[in-house]
Amino acid sequence: AQKVTQAQTEISVVEKEDVTLDCVYETRDTTYYLFWYKQPPSGELVFLIRRNSFDEQNEISGRYSWNFQKSTSSFNFTITASQVVDSAVYFCALRGFKTIFGAGTRLFVKA
Amino acid sequence: EAQVTQNPRYLITVTGKKLTVTCSQNMNHEYMSWYRQDPGLGLRQIYYSMNVEVTDKGDVPEGYKVSRKEKRNFPLILESPSPNQTSLYFCASSFLGDGGNQPQHFGDGTRLSIL
Numbered sequence: 001a002q003k004v005t006q007a008q009t010e011i012s013v014v015e016k017e018d019v020t021l022d023c024v025y026e027t028r029d030t031t032y033y034l035f036w037y038k039q040p041p042s043g044e045l046v047f048l049i050r051r052n053s054f055d056e057q058n059e060i061s062g063r064y065s066w067n068f069q070k071s072t073s074s075f076n077f078t079i080t081a082s083q084v085v086d087s088a089v090y091f092c093a094l095r096g097f098k099t100i101f102g103a104g105t106r107l108f109v110k111a
Numbered sequence: 112e113a114q115v116t117q118n119p120r121y122l123i124t125v126t127g128k129k130l131t132v133t134c135s136q137n138m139n140h141e142y143m144s145w146y147r148q149d150p151g152l153g154l155r156q157i158y159y160s161m162n163v164e165v166t167d168k169g170d171v172p173e174g175y176k177v178s179r180k181e182k183r184n185f186p187l188i189l190e191s192p193s194p195n196q197t198s199l200y201f202c203a204s205s206f207l208g209d210g211g212n213q214p215q216h217f218g219d220g221t222r223l224s225i226l
Contacts, residue, residue: 035214050214
């Protein structure tokens with residue numbers, strides 16, 4: 001069975017701290033795709049990044065970076081120098097034709 | 112503007128009264144899907160469709176029906192709603208891509224309360 005685990009339910013940091021959101025997945029598929037989405041307090045879901053199973057390159061986009069490690073079935077997300085606007089719920093998802101989301105991590109960034 | 116449109120945005124209704132939540136996309140996407148979001152559970156997939164007249168169950172299909180008669184529309188039907196279907200519902204769409212590798216575009220959500 002496929003599964004996505006985001007063990008951190010809530011994280012609270014002070015502005016400018018770095019924070020890492022963990023995502024561990026389970027799948028028997030050899031080809032699969034991992035995604036991160038952000039849900040700000042306004043409620044919409046915003047796509048952040050996609051990674052496929054055969055590309056283990058880490059990626060950096062501004063203050064955001066992602067670390068994909070197939071050996072540990074993890075796809076972690078780091079925000080460097082967090083800002084109040086980063087406060088949101090972040091979801092990790094595993095996708096084939098079905099999509100499995102993790103339970104989400106709520107991030108509070110305090111000024 | 113590229114978008115996924117859900118209606119209604121909010122609905123309060125009573126047990127057993129059939130309801131339909133509509134979803135429409137204007138991006139010519141083949142793939143459409145419905146999710147429900149509940150506290151502590153994240154989003155769970157109800158049904159998805161890979162093209163017109165092709166639908167399949169997600170992880171929580173019980174109590175729901177869908178249809179895909181046109182590419183742009185994917186309504187969610189609750190024939191006999193019950194209180195445990197009170198939730199926040201999202202419709203999403205994407206290009207089919209290669210085995211699901213395309214990011215999904217989400218509607219703004221429908222908050223459904225069933226008394």
